[in-house]
Amino acid sequence: MVAQYDKTPVLQTKGLVKRYGSVTAIDHADFELYPGEILAVIGDNGAGKSSLIKALSGALVPDEGEILLDGKLVHFASPMEARALGIETVYQNLAVSPALNIADNLYLGRELRKPGILRLCLSYA
Structure with missing residues (x-):
């Protein structure tokens, strides 16, 4: 069996930042999601959860940092571009x-x- 650190993450962020004026919603977020893993994004109101998910699904463009999909750098200009690569979002408050x-x-x-x-x-x- 291959150890987790030997595998390429399916989805990864490095130093992801998103600011809205003087408010920093995402502050240098780093994470790795490996095949077979489930990742929960939890936190207080205003902690940046929605901004992170929107950045990952192409609904907003981060100010800094990188998003990698299967080890390849990606830049989503729209949710359609993210969808074409297999990333979609279902929002709990807007069905x-x-x-x-x-x-x-x-x-x-x-x-x-x-x-x-x-x-x-x-x-x-």
């Missing part, structure tokens, strides 16, 4: 559709489709 579960909200608008009548694509039910 796209409250009637759908988390997984269905993640795939909303990207459901599997098959050709139907008149060569239109119809969603699977």
